Amino acid sequence: MKNFFAELINDRFMIAAVLLFGLGFMNLLLQKNLIKKIIGFNVMDSSIFLFLASQGYINGRIAPIITNGVFDAEVYINPIPSGLVLTGIVVSVSVTAFFLALTVRLYGIYKTVDFDEIMLLINKEAE
Amino acid sequence: MNKETNFFKRLNDWVNGEADRLFPELQETDTPKAPEPVATIGPLPNKDVLFLTSYQAVALIVVIGMVSILLYTVYKLPLFGVADNPAVNEVVERYVEKGLEETGAVNVVAGMILDYRAFDTLGESSVLLLAITSVMMLLLKDEKNTDPDEELIEAHEAVIEDHNRDMILQTMTIILMPAIMLYGIYVILNGHLSPGGGFSGGAILGAGLILFASGFGHNRVKKFFNMNTFRALTTTALLGYGILKTYSFLLGANHLPTGIPLGIPGAIFSSGLIFVLDICVGLIVACTMYGFFSVFSRGEI
Amino acid sequence: MNVIYELILIVFLFVCAIGAFLSERLLIAVVIFMSYSLVMSVIWALLQSPDLAITEAAVGAGVSGILFFITLKRIHALKGTKDE
Secondary structure (H helix, E strand, C coil), rough: HHHHHHHHHHHHHHHHHHHHHHHHHHHHHHHHHHHHHHHHHHHEEEEEEHHHHHCCCCCEECEECCCCHHHHHEEEECHHHHHHHHHHHHHHHHHHHHHHHHHHHHHHCEEECCCHHHHHHHHHHHC | CCHHHHHHHHHHHHHCCCCCCCCCCHHCCCCCCCCCCCCCCCCCCCCHHHHHHHHHHHHHHHHHHHHHHHHHHHCCCCCCCCCCCCCCCCCHHHHCCCCHHHHHCCCCHHHHHHHHHHHHHHHHHHHHHHHHHHHHHHHHHCCCCHHHHHHHHHHHHHHHHHHHHHHHHHHHHHHHHHHHHHHHHHHHHHHCCCCHHHHHHHHHHHHHHHHHHHHHHHHHCCCCHHHHHHHHHHHHHHHHHHHHHHHHHHCCCCCCCCCCCCEEEEECCCCHHHHHHHHHHHHHHHHHHHHHHHHHHHHCC | CCHHHHHHHHHHHHHHHHHHHHHHCCCHHHHHHHHHHHHHHHHHHHHCCHHHHHHHHHHHHHHHHHHHHHHHHHHHCCCCCCCC
């Protein structure tokens, strides 16, 4: 039992990332307001970046900037996941901007930001 | 006594954001109301209610199932922060030990994303250009997608804004703008020596331009940053980056040594081509961030 | 000692995420989302990745929040009205 709690605290970032992913995904599917759906999507994205960046950390080592001429790979953390996440953050803000532009155009036509009402109006137009 | 409770009640309402009732004689004139929603929603038909409840149940089951599978995967993964992770292999040793000799960058992450894995950064810059192009396609104003009611409301609000320019915002913009631009240029140029690089410096520059545009109005910015400048900067930067780095596919993915010398590690003009590529990425990010703000709020750049 | 700091910051993350989803007014949800980005940036500084911390602070809490505010103005959800 004590071993289980010690492992739980050791893996704190990965468990927090998975739980935040579930929270964000549930809000993306179940919320009625479009803006809250986009906030849920962003929370999902950030949690995945937390998971990736926590795979590169090694206890007791410092950030990967070469100081004092020490070239040993045993002194720095793993720099590769950091590079992957850097690209991901900028892609995430681009997709958020595109979603928000679509929301503004939807509001211009249907005058509401509620997902159920928009589906009702589309069904009424189709009849 | 009555005046005190009145004041405290008004203070309480103002803190809660209910209404601007703390100083009631300084209210602005009212802007025209938003347009009324078009449809009147009655009770939903029966099959829609069935569909909605089953959709919510299935969504809940899918999310809980996915989270439990992921938690089990986390339980089986190697532990966090232990040095004999399988992710730490000979690639990391090569990047850290030979990084300074081959790329000349003191910051290992910047040297990695702009020299060893420069193609990923090209893909990311094109995603930015694609995003700003799609947003421009959706939101730019021309004759076909303007609504006369919306235009009337926006013209009314623009006249009100031009008359009450906010004095606090203008004073703080005059004080903070040079510092923000200088800091953004510093972060871009020092990308290979300290944490930062093209993305962060470009975002800081873009945020500085947004502050200037919201403090002084759109017309002041249009004097030095209009559609032609935007087009010239983004296409030149992206094409330049593409030409400088994709020749290696035609040569069998081996680097040709460029004519630029690597220099002394630790000086600003070191690390060869990374300096030029940093500036290209920074320009694209700054123009895109300001472009998003401008297209969203005005409908034109 | 570092472990206790990180656990407290993770609890802040959860509180910010749940608060952003349960609030009725859209303006408050966006402000809580910007503070979620800020706490994420501090966590990345504690995980020894300074590039990510600077970029997330500039992009997540800065530009992304501004885009949300401008969208809220365009859909007329500001000026103290509660969302429907």
